[in-house]
Amino acid sequence: MYTFVSDVLHVQNSTLDSFVFYAVAAIVLGVVLFYFWKVLALGVFGIFCMSAIFSHNAALEAVAKNSDDSSALTQAIGHKKEFMEDCLTIAMNTKDSCESIYNDKQ
Numbered sequence: 522m523y524t525f526v527s528d529v530l531h532v533q534n535s536t537l538d539s540f541v542f543y544a545v546a547a548i549v550l551g552v553v554l555f556y557f558w559k560v561l562a563l564g565v566f567g568i569f570c571m572s573a574i575f576s577h578n579a580a581l582e583a584v585a586k587n588s589d590d591s592s593a594l595t596q597a598i599g600h601k602k603e604f605m606e607d608c609l610t611i612a613m614n615t616k617d618s619c620e621s622i623y624n625d626k627q
Contacts (some may be wrong), residue, residue: 527537554561601623608619 523535527534530537552609605616605619605624608614608622612619614622
């Protein structure tokens with residue numbers, strides 16, 4: 522029977538073997554998807570939620586790091602402003618000398 526089918530269709534036995542194997546695999550896959558589509562859909566949804574949660578935490582950490590950098594920059598600017606005000610009013614130095622003193626400290 523098997524050789525009769527390959528002779529009638531004019532195909533090699535290996536091609537016919539491949540066709541039978543892929544047809545059985547497609548049927549099995551179709552049955553699995555038909556009966557377990559709810560479980561598979563929940564699994565895909567769960568993986569999507571987990572990846573969203575983990576990527577969201579990474580984004581929050583990046584934002585927190587950037588805000589820490591900006592707050593450090595704001596504090597440095599505030600520190601320089603206070604130093605310049607004190608140097609100009611209390612020490613009665615010129616603006617150029619105050620800036621050179623501040624830069625020497627850095």
